[in-house]
Structure formats: structure tokens, C-alpha cells
Amino acid sequence: MSIARGPIYRPVLTFIIFLIVVILGIVSFTRLPIDLMPEITYPTISVITSYGNVGPQEMEEQVTRPVEEAIAAVQGVEEITSTSAEGQSQVRIAFAWGTDLDTAADDIRDRIDRVLNRLPEDVERPMIRKFDLSGFPVLIIGISGNMNSLVLRQLVEDQIKYRLERIPGVASVDIRGGLNREIHITVAARQLKSFDLSLDDVLGAIRNENKNIPVGLYTKGDHDVLIRTQGEYSSLDEIRNTVIATRNMKPVMIGDIAQVSDSYEEITQFIRIDGAPGLSISISKQSGANTVTVAESVNRELQKIKMDFPQLQLIPLIDSSQYIKQSISNMGYAVLIGGLLAVFILFLFLRNITSTIIITTAIPVSIIASFGLLYFSGLTLNIMTLGGLALGIGMLVDSSIVVLENIYRHKEQGDSDINSALNGTSEVWSAILASVLTTIVVFLPVVFVRGMSGILFQQMALVVSFSLLCSLIVSLTLIPMLSSRFLKYKPLQQNNNHAWLHRIYTTSEINFKKVENKYGSLLKWALNNRRIVLGFSFALFLFSVILIKFIGVELMPETDEGEVRVNIEMDVGTKLEAIDAVTMEIEEKIRQAVPEMVSMLSRIG
Secondary structure (H helix, E strand, C coil), rough: CCCCHHHHHHHHHHHHHHHHHHHHHHHHHHHHECCCCCCCCCCCCEEEEECCCHHHHHHHHHHHHHHHHHHCCCCCCCEEEEEECCCCCEEEEEEECCHHHHHHHHHHHHHHHHHHHHCCCCCCCEEEEECCHHCCCCEEEEEEEEECCHHHHHHHHHHHHHHHHHHEEEEEEEEECCCCCCEEECCCCCHHCCCCCCCHHHHHHHHCCCCCCEEEEEEEEEEEEEEEEECCCCCCCHHHEEEEEECEEEEEEEEHEEEEEEEECCCCCCCECEECCCEEEEEECCCCCHHHHHHHHHHHHHHHHHHHHCEEEEEEEEEEEHHHHHHHHHHHHHHHHHHHHHHHHHHHHCCCCHHHHHHHHHHHHHHHHHHHHHHCCCCCCCCHHHHHHHHHHHCCCCHHHHHHHHHHHHHHHCHHHHHHHHHHHHHHHHHHHHHHHHEEEHHHHHHHCCHHHHHHHHHHHHHHHHHHHHHHHHHHHHHHHHHHHHHCCHHHHHHHCHHHHHHHHHHHHHHHHHHHHHHHHHHHHHHHHHEEEEEEEEHHHHHHHHHHHCCCCCCCCEEEECCCCCCCCCCCCHHHHHHHHHHHHHHHHHHHHHCCCCCCCECCC
């Protein structure tokens, strides 16, 4: 019984089934998230510990080493590296690929809890962070305006930050630059000593008074009222009038021994946008969120912010979605051009419009069906999945060509349309199945590849395999059905009514005959000179093996995102103003050397 019998005798049902598949694939394509690469989670966890104003050597001895000793016993650890700097310790733990990082993080947390008593008393509790590529900013926005840096920072924090944080997919919004408001209490040592007080007394008084304390419930009639004392400072005078102690029956207030001023934090970094002071906002997406979708939502919100705050200039400095969309667009364009070229080559060889159209249906149907696989598998439209489609697009028509050529041969022998489709398909289906399976099995070892390479190429192998299976189904069902209805056999003499088609057929036939004769002569010579052919082939193989060591090896090819970064490092202890002066000179040289520059962000710190 022929596999194609059902589709041939039920063409309407076959057409409806493939129409449903195509519609499902098109809907899936419109909802596919777009990303540059497949989502990769590195098996790395960092333990970060802060201990203010402590030197690197003390951090190494008192914090880093105890943490390392505790983590070394965690199961699955492959490598531990640490960095101790002033006030901070960072221990990086690398696990084997495939490790469950949630379980590993719990194990690390338990181990650290056991050594907390060995750490200094005033050290902050260690933080555990997983390394995630989604933690890197997808957008960096520069903000500048004709206003004080303190006011600019306050405006961005109060009016803009929360609007960006509420966008779906946004994980965090980090603000850098500007001035942070800070209340300064400058204590006079002479007055402090005259009242026999210490700085701890001042800090204790401020700490105890600057509180909102819940008192409890107060019952009044049928209602219970929650009462609390509002003690947080709301003005500088409240700080000045805070009582520290009593001397000679008189209260000693902070205003008696110190000056209280509304100022800003110590400047540790400068941010300049195109040479003018400003702020930079780094927007990170949530893990699993789509980069392009998040970036487009943020850009729409930024347009609204520009209308609400015309006094601000919002300059997009880095937008990773633009590079992703450009890369995916170029890849899609390459797939489209490849498909059109494949159709053109088919026409040159088949020299029949109807045959070319029938076979060409295998390409869009197989590709569109693959979009459904991507959507329901939770994958994204990225370089690897599109590369899989581009890799398989030339093989999608192989099975269909074999089936159609065999069907056409039966038509030439005088079989009816139905019998030629049935007999032509039944004779070659097993050979086609073996051919497709041998192609798919080549990608089977990719399943066992571990590490980043496995994550990258597994998606490509999945797309190629599925598209080839779809093309196999199309060649054994849809192609026979279309051939039985639309493919007609016409001898060469009956094609004279299409002069242009007859001319193409005649010209190509002459050239094909020449190629066939040349190949026949070459094949005859090769069979008569077996030693020369084998010797040349073996020499070419050895030469190819030797060339392997001259081939470079890298994970990904070099890319150009249209961005250049310049890092400047000066002597340890150099003042911020001196670094800023050198940076301004470099900025000016860059403006003169790169007139096509769109924007420039400078971060000095």
C-alpha cells in the first residue's frame, strides 16, 4: 500500500491539513521572541562580601579565605577564584555544565552559615549571585539638562526611574552620575569636648530619634486604631534640636556642638554625555525576557518621558536590540535569497514551470512548520535557529525532486495521473526515508555535546532535523497529491506555443549535453587511470590534514556593533580632577578623529 494513497484520493483533506500547519506556523512566527543568541546560563556563582574601609590584605585573611574553605566542600565545584579589594571580597565558583544552580546556591548558603562566626562581627552578610547574561544592561540611556546636577538626579529618581521599572520584562534600573543628596553634620571637636561627649553619643542620639515606632492598638468604640510615633526627620531644624545629653540641668542639642547643612555625597565619579555633565541609566532585563521586546517597550516609554519633561535630553547611548534586529534581519535576508536561488536552479534543471512550483512548495511549508516548533518549544528566533534553516534550505527539496522525477517518468511511460503518482511515490519512499534519516543522524552527536557549544548547536540541530522531517512528509504526501492534479506530461514538440520556454529548454539542453559528454570523458579517463586518481586523492587528503594546524579556532566570529570603548588607567591615588582633565583631552581628540560619531559616554571614577 502506497503512503501517498490517502493524500492522492483525498486532496481536499490533505490541502486543509497543510493549510492548518501553515497558518499555525505563521501565527507562531508573529509571536516568536527575537534574540541574538540562545539563552545561556553559565554555571557560575559569586559570593560577594563587603567590609567597609578594610585593606585588601585584611580582606584576604579575615573574609576571603574562610569563605573559600567553606565553599571548597560543595559538591560539583570545578574551580574557585577570588579577588580581595579594599572593602570587598569576591569569590567566584565555577561548576560543571548541567549543574542545578539553585541547588548549588542552597549548598553554598548552608556552608557560609557555618563559618559566619569566623568572620568579623561588623562585616556584612555575604551575598550570593548567579552569573547571568541577562544581568548585563540591554539599554544605556544618557540624560542631561540645563539644571543643577543634584536637582537632575532627584528628578530622575523620583519621576523617571519608577516609570521604567514598571515596564514588563525590566529587572532593574541603575542610575549613575549626578549628585546624591546628603545631610552633613560637622561636629566641632572643642564644643564636643567641653560637654564631655563623644561621637558615639551623637550617632546614638540621631539613631534613636530618627525612627517611626509602632505603639500598638488603641480601642475607641467599635474601632481598633493602630498608633505609631512619627519620629523621622523632615527638616534640618529637627536635627539641630535633637537632644544628645543633659548638662547642668540643660539639654545639649546637636546644634550646640555641630553645623547641620543640606549638601550632597562625596563625588567619586563623573558622567558626561557628549561632553556635558549628565546621568546614565542602565536598564537590565529579567532572566528569560526577550531583549528586543523589552528594548522596544522602554523606547516607547522614553518617547512619552520626552514629551512630559521637555527640559531633559534623553540620548540612547547603547541599544543592544538594534544590533540584534539588524543581525536577524540580515540572516533572514540570506535565507530568503538562498530560497530564491534554490528555486531558480530548480527551474534551470527541470525546465518546467509546473514542476518547479510543485517542488518549491516544500521550502515554505517546511520552514513555516519549523516556526511552530520553535514557538511551542520555547525557543527564540536567533542566529543559530535561523542558521539551521539556512543550512537545511537546500536539502528541503531533495526528496521532492526524487519523487516528482519518478512520477514524471511514469507519465512518460503512459500511466494515468493517479497511477503515476501512486507508483512513482511507492517506488522511492524507502530510499527517500533512508536518505533523510542519514542526514538527520549526522546531527545526533550534537545532543551529547556539553558546555556552551552544546547549548548553541543543539537548537540549530533541532531546527535542521525538524525541517528535514517536514520536507520528507511533504514529499510523500503533498507532492504526489499536487502532481496527480496539476503535473501534465507534454512532449517537446507541444511546447512550441511558449516560444520563450522552448528557447530556454533548447539552450539548456545543449549545454547539459555538453556537460554530460565532458563528464563522460572524464569518468572514462578516471576509470582507465585508477592509480593516478587514487594517488592524487591521497595527496590532497594529506595536504588537507597538514592545513588543519593553520586554521584558527574561536568560539564566535568577530562582530562589529558600531561601538568603540577606550579604557584609561592612571597611577593609584590620582585625584579625580586630574583623571577628568586627561579624559576631557581624549574626548576632544576623539571628536576630531571621528566626525561620524553619534554619541559619547564618559565615565570617570
